[in-house]
Structures are given as structure tokens and as C-alpha cells.
Amino acid sequence: MSEFLIRNAYVIDPLSGIKGEIMDIAIRNGRIAEEVGSNAEVIDADHCLTLPGGIDSHSHVCGTKVNFGRYMSPEDMRAGRTARKGVMHVTSGYSVPTTFGNSYRYSVMGYTTVLEGAMAPLEARHTHEEFTATPHQDMLANTLFDGNWSIMEAVREKDMKRAAAVVAWTLSAVKGFAIKLTNPGGTEAWGWGEDVHSIQDQVPHFGVTPAEIIQTMIRANELLNLPHSVHLHCNALGVPGNYRTTLDTIDLVPDLNDKRQSLYLTHLQFHSYGGSTWKDISSKSEDIARAVNNKPAVAIDMGQIMFGRTTTMTADGPMEFKLYMLHHNKWSNHDVELETGSGIIPVYYSRKSLVNCVMWAIGIELALLVKDPWRCMLSTDNPNGAPFVKYPEIIALLMSRRFRENEIALLDPRTAHYVPLPAIDRELDWYDIAVMTRAGQAKALGITGIGKGYLAPGAEADIAIYPLKPESLDPSAEYQQVMAGFGKTRYTIKRGRVVARDGDVVVEGANSTIWTRSTVPPGYDLSVDPEFMKKFEQYYTIRMSNYPVQDVYLPRGICIPTEASL
Amino acid sequence: MKFLLNTGRTIRQGSYVERKNSVAYQEEATSLCMNPVDMMNLEVEEGSQVRVESDQESVIMKVHPALWITQGEVFVCLGPYANHLVKPETHGSGMPDFKGTMVTITPTSEPLVTVADLMERCGGVRYED
Amino acid sequence: MKIDDVVCPFCGCLCDDLVVEVEGTRVVSVENGCTLANEKFMGDHRLKTPIHREGKGWKETTYDEAIRETAEILCDADRPLLYGWSGTHGEAQSIGIHLAEILGALVDNTSTVCHGPSILAIQEVGHPGCTLGQVKNRADVVIYWGTNPIDAHPRHMSRYTTFADGFFLKEAFRDRKLIVVDVRKSESANIADEFVRIQPGGDYAVLSALRAIVQGKRGIIPPSVAGVSREQLFRVADLLLSAKFGAIFFGLGLTMSRGKSKNIRNAIELTEELNRHTKFIISPMRGHWNVYGSNEVFTWITGYPYAVDFARGIAFYNPGETTSVDVLSRKECDACLVVASDPGAHFPKACAEHLARIPTVQIDPHVNATTHLSRIQIPVAVTGIDAEGTAYRMDGVPIRTRMLFRGTYPSDTAVLEQLYAIVKEIKGP
Numbered sequence A: 001m002s003e004f005l006i007r008n009a010y011v012i013d014p015l016s017g018i019k020g021e022i023m024d025i026a027i028r029n030g031r032i033a034e035e036v037g038s039n040a041e042v043i044d045a046d047h048c049l050t051l052p053g054g055i056d057s058h059s060h061v062c063g064t065k066v067n068f069g070r071y072m073s074p075e076d077m078r079a080g081r082t083a084r085k086g087v088m089h090v091t092s093g094y095s096v097p098t099t100f101g102n103s104y105r106y107s108v109m110g111y112t113t114v115l116e117g118a119m120a121p122l123e124a125r126h127t128h129e130e131f132t133a134t135p136h137q138d139m140l141a142n143t144l145f146d147g148n149w150s151i152m153e154a155v156r157e158k159d160m161k162r163a164a165a166v167v168a169w170t171l172s173a174v175k176g177f178a179i180k181l182t183n184p185g186g187t188e189a190w191g192w193g194e195d196v197h198s199i200q201d202q203v204p205h206f207g208v209t210p211a212e213i214i215q216t217m218i219r220a221n222e223l224l225n226l227p228h229s230v231h232l233h234c235n236a237l238g239v240p241g242n243y244r245t246t247l248d249t250i251d252l253v254p255d256l257n258d259k260r261q262s263l264y265l266t267h268l269q270f271h272s273y274g275g276s277t278w279k280d281i282s283s284k285s286e287d288i289a290r291a292v293n294n295k296p297a298v299a300i301d302m303g304q305i306m307f308g309r310t311t312t313m314t315a316d317g318p319m320e321f322k323l324y325m326l327h328h329n330k331w332s333n334h335d336v337e338l339e340t341g342s343g344i345i346p347v348y349y350s351r352k353s354l355v356n357c358v359m360w361a362i363g364i365e366l367a368l369l370v371k372d373p374w375r376c377m378l379s380t381d382n383p384n385g386a387p388f389v390k391y392p393e394i395i396a397l398l399m400s401r402r403f404r405e406n407e408i409a410l411l412d413p414r415t416a417h418y419v420p421l422p423a424i425d426r427e428l429d430w431y432d433i434a435v436m437t438r439a440g441q442a443k444a445l446g447i448t449g450i451g452k453g454y455l456a457p458g459a460e461a462d463i464a465i466y467p468l469k470p471e472s473l474d475p476s477a478e479y480q481q482v483m484a485g486f487g488k489t490r491y492t493i494k495r496g497r498v499v500a501r502d503g504d505v506v507v508e509g510a511n512s513t514i515w516t517r518s519t520v521p522p523g524y525d526l527s528v529d530p531e532f533m534k535k536f537e538q539y540y541t542i543r544m545s546n547y548p549v550q551d552v553y554l555p556r557g558i559c560i561p562t563e564a565s566l
Numbered sequence B: 001m002k003f004l005l006n007t008g009r010t011i012r013q014g015s016y017v018e019r020k021n022s023v024a025y026q027e028e029a030t031s032l033c034m035n036p037v038d039m040m041n042l043e044v045e046e047g048s049q050v051r052v053e054s055d056q057e058s059v060i061m062k063v064h065p066a067l068w069i070t071q072g073e074v075f076v077c078l079g080p081y082a083n084h085l086v087k088p089e090t091h092g093s094g095m096p097d098f099k100g101t102m103v104t105i106t107p108t109s110e111p112l113v114t115v116a117d118l119m120e121r122c123g124g125v126r127y128e129d
Numbered sequence C: 001m002k003i004d005d006v007v008c009p010f011c012g013c014l015c016d017d018l019v020v021e022v023e024g025t026r027v028v029s030v031e032n033g034c035t036l037a038n039e040k041f042m043g044d045h046r047l048k049t050p051i052h053r054e055g056k057g058w059k060e061t062t063y064d065e066a067i068r069e070t071a072e073i074l075c076d077a078d079r080p081l082l083y084g085w086s087g088t089h090g091e092a093q094s095i096g097i098h099l100a101e102i103l104g105a106l107v108d109n110t111s112t113v114c115h116g117p118s119i120l121a122i123q124e125v126g127h128p129g130c131t132l133g134q135v136k137n138r139a140d141v142v143i144y145w146g147t148n149p150i151d152a153h154p155r156h157m158s159r160y161t162t163f164a165d166g167f168f169l170k171e172a173f174r175d176r177k178l179i180v181v182d183v184r185k186s187e188s189a190n191i192a193d194e195f196v197r198i199q200p201g202g203d204y205a206v207l208s209a210l211r212a213i214v215q216g217k218r219g220i221i222p223p224s225v226a227g228v229s230r231e232q233l234f235r236v237a238d239l240l241l242s243a244k245f246g247a248i249f250f251g252l253g254l255t256m257s258r259g260k261s262k263n264i265r266n267a268i269e270l271t272e273e274l275n276r277h278t279k280f281i282i283s284p285m286r287g288h289w290n291v292y293g294s295n296e297v298f299t300w301i302t303g304y305p306y307a308v309d310f311a312r313g314i315a316f317y318n319p320g321e322t323t324s325v326d327v328l329s330r331k332e333c334d335a336c337l338v339v340a341s342d343p344g345a346h347f348p349k350a351c352a353e354h355l356a357r358i359p360t361v362q363i364d365p366h367v368n369a370t371t372h373l374s375r376i377q378i379p380v381a382v383t384g385i386d387a388e389g390t391a392y393r394m395d396g397v398p399i400r401t402r403m404l405f406r407g408t409y410p411s412d413t414a415v416l417e418q419l420y421a422i423v424k425e426i427k428g429p
Helices: A064-071 A074-078 A099-108 A121-132 A149-156 A160-174 A186-192 A210-223 A243-251 A285-293 A317-327 A354-369 A388-399 A401-408 A430-445 A479-487 A530-539 B011-015 B023-029 B036-042 B115-121 C035-042 C063-076 C090-103 C116-125 C132-138 C203-214 C230-241 C261-274 C291-302 C324-329 C349-357 C412-427
Strands: A003-013 A018-028 A031-033 A041-044 A049-052 A054-059 A111-119 A138-144 A178-182 A230-233 A263-265 A298-301 A308-314 A332-335 A343-349 A463-465 A491-494 A497-501 A513-519 A558-563 B002-008 B031-034 B049-053 B058-065 B073-077 B101-107 C002-006 C018-023 C026-031 C051-054 C057-060 C080-084 C106-109 C128-130 C141-145 C177-182 C194-197 C245-250 C279-284 C335-339 C360-363 C376-378 C389-392 C398-401
Touching (some): A003 A463, A064 A343, A064 C116, A064 C291, A099 A111, A099 A388, A111 A121, A111 A178, A121 A160, A121 C291, A149 A210, A149 A530, A178 A210, A210 A243, A285 A354, A308 A317, A343 A354, A354 A388, A388 A401, A530 C132, C018 C035, C026 C035, C063 C376, C090 C389, C090 C412, C106 C324, C128 C132, C128 C261, C203 C261
Parallel strands (some): A003 A041, A054 A111, A263 A298, A513 A558, B031 B058, C080 C106, C080 C335, C128 C279, C177 C194, C335 C360
Antiparallel strands (some): A003 A018, A018 A031, A049 A463, A463 A491, C051 C057
């Protein structure tokens, strides 16, 4: 019976409709309670901004390609090393920290739940091992299906239910959370060194188009009643003029769910380019934002880039190869049989590069032009745009026009010709930020049902108390304080335990991995389907019985069961 | 005669990794493969002993003909006998010259030694089960 | 009792299609395995109990005593080295690293004398690779460079390359071209479509020549490069350029020969070059069944794949300085814990001498060369037979090894956990 009482907290809890009230929060046994007894330990929040624990809906922190990024970059490891301190292990890494590094840094920023942006089912075991070594955040895995042979065959046969059955079997086998599509069709084409360039291009040999894959998967997702929608990294990432592909993709989306979006478009900054070459690349954030504003069935995250070094890593193998040819730096690639691909290259975003300046502006523009903060979440596609420790700086930019003006003054002077940012006045407020960094994610991911993202009784006691006093702090003027404040909580509480205090993690973690299992009717059980089993007998290099992730890898797993409507 | 010593895995050596103190392992790990023409010039017969010397160390091995190795090179499977001859110098890379050690080979009548003997030469104490 | 889909814990192929028959605590038959697998599963040469040295002889001891003695040795040392790791499961490797962290020790794995140079090259130019199934299903040109799979990875060709039919290549043996590059005509070279014999130390030059040809500079190639004729170089380059999907597998022929990591860097850059014309991958033939696993675990915990030094309180990595062979030959460490490997057999003599000089403890199921250099040996269960845990195949695919029966030996994890607890107690908070 462990009880806590947080007093005098300035609470913003968007999902509960609380928009800035001084209140007490009672915690018992890891959950928010109505009240607690007089023996409860008391924390005086002293009118500090108190929010539900941060939720990152797209971050690359665990798994094969992330670890590739680490071991190929000892210079990155050296750039961010810390010594043992109390319960904290040694950490290394600046843009691709070690798992403990990620976990401590997220915790110090108040984050208690993180969705790993991409997990190849064949290598899921690796992701889960790293999840357990990221002990202060509950973890979820976006599971890659973009180049999945069984899926593409089902799409070709126009068999939506079979596609759903493949997803159900796979998510359950590898303890994944949601459907991720990265450059759908393109990752399979990359198996031959090719790519797809529009959503109507045919994937070599399989004869399906990205549009068909996306549409089938959106419907399959809803047939399975999964908590999150399809999570999409659009085709043509990074290509000048690719905003048309993005608009075409948005046009495809049906409205199939009344609780959340039917399609989540990730790191949309990278998909909002006008122009036709690197010489005339421009911002099309206005067109994209307009499309998003007019389509409630779509939600996005920013994919903001920040200047400085970082490491790009995605399942989008062909895109990473193009980047390699641009940058002539080191390049790693890892295609995964029958499933997907990946590429990793270190990059440096520079204010001296007009292209990078345009990219920087676009991310912020999207956040300011999309009217509904519930549908435009904060992200950097960590670490592709920037390491997540830059989130506080992004928050400050969104809340302060003055800060933006000062930063714009440092850019390549031609930037203003290509982007609308200087003319945008909007400043986001505390509520908007609370939505974009946690409540919106909880809703978009569909995890409010397990108590994430809000602070009403019954919810998980994941809480972040920031050293910021909204009653007396003007974020538009005091953006440096905003940046510092969001960078280090006074308290981070996870499941009712104080895990971080003023920049130090103070306990050993015991996180959970959250996954989904969709029950399908016997006719759709692929574990006895000869065509599906043949993939393992003939084409995979691992036996079907060795493929699933065994229970032992999720010591405190939380399964969200759903019933498929097949 | 001078030779370049190449070391590498063999399937026999691999089969005995869990029995490194066995006669079978000793036979494999002291098997030195040499081009038949070199053997002729050295005046040694198949299975006879040779003294293999590098800078400061020497080890007794048994020579066998192999057509697949060029003259001037010899091959021994990786293991304590071959490594007795390899210097620990890594040139700052961490990796010694396992495939780049020059040796002098002469015929001899000295007998082979066991792995335990070799380890005792290094200061160890043999364990016999 | 027959058990299907058993994972073989020997080489980097990590075959997972073995069928074994178990009777009590013995494996009596193995199907689908190679010679190495048969020996591994059916061998019965384990050390029966923990042993420790007393004077000029050996005595049996108990697990508790042996582990406590080991903890004391490690805590007394100023600069202990924890070496090996490639022959055990990931969960044990993880404890080993945490142990090194609280000891302020050096921790290193067998990559240091195997594919360490490959890692150094990857850290310079990256690694364009893929999982083995991509090769099986698509590759029409396969190159084995400085590696002899028939001896070292016996089923590699039948499971992943030359003899493995795939989705896009229904008759692999006919449709796939095999090129073998080596200094000698190995068994693998005997079945190659094209065998390229290189002078020892000549790999770098040949790789450079191929790169030049691929870049369209045939005119500058001399009549022969490192013993390889210009005609053959052109022929090989043309084979590479006309491939629909080419795969280069390389081994110790590149990592151990003159040039070491630079050889591999050149091979990777050749692969990157080829990717501008067609699809090509390159991948190292990892020797041990879980050496890649030790790289993965080392990396996600410390940031570096091998040769990590915790003496400064941070994770510090500097191959050449923090690598085991160097540390031992400089006589820099004053205690050593060897887990799941045999440096006595595989390190140069000067290193074996130092291992004998300092207190060395070995955790291993079998008596090996290192046994004679150690003060204590603690036998443990064999992962994949009477212990289970995670392994990473040579291409990064993680597979869980199975426990075929419950034996009487503790696992590496159990022993290391106990060791860790005692060390933690001795060291205090």
C-alpha cells in the first residue's frame, strides 16, 4: 500500500478536460486515486506545471538498426558519455544513446512511455531485449509490414481479411503493438536496389502499388480493432516535390474510426517539400496543413530537424542510400528477408545549407498551421531529425515568436523566399503543448484504455512535474526558461514511484512492454495455413517454431486483447 | 627454409574443440601442410617431425603434403601450437599477425609435445582428468 | 525423445533446423547437423566439478567456494580483464558487462582476435548488409573472400548460398555463380566457378583494382595484381557488374592478413561502389554462434562492440589499447576471468604466459588449453543443450537456443549472478 500525495500542482490534463487548475493528486499502488490517507508521502508541487507523463509516439531507440547506429559510430558514443552515479549505469551516445542513456534522458525530461518507431518482426527479439534495458519507460513497438511478402500477396489478391490475418498472427507472435508501413513497396523494391517513386508505382514482381498496400492495411487494421491506426512513413521521403505524394496519400484515407484517426502520418516535415530539385526545394507546409485540417481521419507528427549532428536511421533503405550518395559519409544497410529493410547514415544539419534551413522551418510550420494540436504531435523522428533531448527547444520555438525570429535571423538569408514561417504569428500555449507531447499521443495510440495519458482516478500514476510556473511565466518572452524547464523535471513519477528528481534517476526501473493480440476466427488462424507455413519452410531462414518472441522476453508484458471482425 | 605461416580453421580442429587435451586434437593442431616440392627440397617425408621457428619461439610439428598450398607457404590449423609462434604485436589494431608470421622450418627428430606441455612452458600447471 | 527445430550453438550459421534425440541427460542422435554439430551435441567430455589449484596440483572444490574465491580475486585486482563471452547466451553476457562496470574492469570478447578489424572498418565506412534469407532468395553471384565455409561454416552453402534454392532462384546450384578468393585452393575453392588465387597480403591491392575497374578505369590495371592476372580481374569485375544481386562474404583471410581492417574497409567500399550499378551486400562470416550477440549486448549497454574499459568510470573504447591481446602482452592486467572461450589456445604465447602469471579463472564446461593456465575452473551447462538463452546469428537475426533437458550444471547466468552479488557485497554501495 504505497501512497503519495502531490499538493498544489498546476495541472493540465487535456483528456480529463483540466486546462490549468491548482489541484492535489492522490496516488495509491501505482494509480491515481480519489484520496489517500494521512500517512501518504507528500510532494509539494508549489504551483509547478504538472502533466501526465510524456508519451513519445515515434522514436528510434531499440532494435537492430538502432544498435547498428551505435556500434558504427564510436564518435557519437564518445560525444555523450556519463559515468556511473548512484543507481545509474554508465551511458554513452549523443544522437544514438545506449539503452540506459535513452532511458535516463527521457526520464529526466518527464517521459514515461515510448513507441519504438520500427521493429522488423524477424528481429523482434532484439527489440524486446533492448526494451528491457530501457527500464524507465513502458515500451511499444511499431511492427513493420511494408515489404511483407504475405501481405503483398494478400493485397494482390484483394483479400483484406487475409491481410488482417497475417497482421494478427505476426503482432501476436512478435509481441508488436501496431502496423507500421515505411515506404510501402519501396523496401521490397530495394531488395533489388530499386525504389518506388509514387503511390501508383508497381512493386517489382509482386505487382501491387503502395496505394493498394496502404488502403488494404488501413482496412485490415480496423477489422482487427487495434488500438492504434496504421502508422505510415510515406513514400518519397526527402525528395523535392514529394508533397504531391503526401497529398495523394492523404486523399486515400477513409474515416473508419470514431475514437481516433484512421491513418497516422509520421515525421511529415520530410514529406512536405515543393520544388523539383535541391536547388529550388521549398516548403509546402501550407498545402499539407490544409489537407490535414480538412481531414479529421488523419493525424500527424512533426519530424522536426534541429541543426547539428545526428544519425538518420529508418527502415527506408533506398532513401538512406540516396542520402549516402549525397553526403559521402559512412553508410549501413540491413534488408530483412520477406519483410522490410533499413539504412543508417550520420548527418549534419547546417544553417549554412539552404535546404536544411527550409527543412527546419517546415517542421515548425506544420505545428503552427495544423489547427488542432490533437492531430499534430511533437516529434523529431528521433534521432533522424534531432536527438529527443532537443524537444524542449522545439517547445520553446512553438511557444515564442520572438525565439523563432531570433533563430530565423541566423538562417541562410534566402530561406524566407522558400518558406512561410516568418509570417506566422501563432504561439502555442501550455495546453497545446500538453496535448502535443502526451494527451494527443495517448489518444492517437489508443492507450487511454490502459490508463495512459491522463490523471483521473484509475489512470496509471505517470506524472511529470516541471520547474515552470504557468501562472507567472510568459512563455513567449521567457523562452529560455521554458527550454530549461521542459528539459529537467523536478519529479518524474512512474507507476506511483519517483523515478527521477532534478536531473537524476533515483531507482532501478521495472518497465512493461505493451503489445496487442487480436483474436481471429479459426478459419483465419495462419499457424495452420499451408501457404503461410511454406514461407518458413522455403523462404525464411528461420523455422516457424523459432520465430515467435517467447514470453520470457516480456517479464512484465501488458497485452491489449482485441476481437477481430473477420 | 623460410616460409609464411598461414593459420585457419579446419573441420577436424573444430570437431575437437571440446577435447583440446586429446591425442586427436594434438594430431590435428600439429599438422603442418606444405607443398610437396618444398617437402622434397627440405628432405622431409609425410608425417615426419619438423621444427618450426619464429623470432623467439619454436614448436615441433608433423609435416603433410598438400597440393593446394603454394610453395613458400605453410598452413596449420589455428590453435596453441601455431599461436606459440605468433608475436603479440598488433600494430595498434588489437589483432596479431595470425596470417603473417614468417617461420624457419628444419627437419628434426624431436617428439611432439602435448597441449599441457605447451601451457606449462607458458607457466601454467597441467590439469589431467 | 525427439526434439525438432533445435538451434545449434557452434558456428555463426546458427542453424535452427536440427532434430535431436534425447535420452535422459544425453543427446544420442542428431539429424540435419554437420560434423561440428554432431560433436557438440553428442560429445561427453565435460569437467565434472569445479576445480582449483593447490600448489602444483589440482583439487576439486564446490561452486560456492569457487565463486567466492573468484569474487575475491576480482575485487583484489587493480585492473581485471573479463574476456570471452562468445560461447554463452546474451543474458549471461549482460551480467558480465554489469560486473565489469562495478569492478571498473576491462571487458572484451573474441571479436578482438577474429572480426575486430571488420568492426573497425565498419566504424569507418559502414556496413551495407542484409539477413541471410535475402541472399538465399535473390543472390545470383556469391563471393567468399578469405573464408573457407566448407571447413568453418559447413552448412553455410546449403542453407544460405550455393545449394540453397530461393524464391527468385529455383535452382540455386545452376543459377548462382560462386567466386572464391583465397591464398590457397581450399575445399571451397574446389567447387567455385571462378577461383582467384591471391598472394598473401595482396587482398588490398586486388580490391583496389576491382574498384578501379568498376569505376570504369580498366586502362590503369597492370598485367597482374598480387598474383592475379588482369584478364581474371576483368572477368571477375564483369561478373560482379552483371549480377542482379551480389553477396560478398568474407572471413579471417581479410581480418588477419596484412592490412587487417583496411582490407575490409576496401571490400566494403567496393560493395558501396557496386551499389551504384546493381544490388550488392557484404557480410562477415562470424565464427562463434554468439560472438555477434556479444557485440550487440556490449553495444546497447556500453556503446561499443568490444574492448571496453571501465577503469575511468565511463565506458572507454580504444582498440590497440583496450584490446585483450595488447593488455595481456603489456602485462597490464592483474587478474582475468575467462568465460566461454579459450585464449590459451587462440592468443599468442606471450598472452598465455601472462594468463599463467596472474590469477586467471575460467567459467567453461570443458577442459581446454586455458585450464592449464587458470587457478580455478567452474564448469557450467552448455547453452543450447542444458541451458537456454538468446543468440545472434552472423547476420544479426536473434534466435533463442533451447534447453533440451535439465542437467545438474548451473548455467553461465546462474554462476555470474551469484558472482555479481558477492562482488557487489564486497564492493559496498
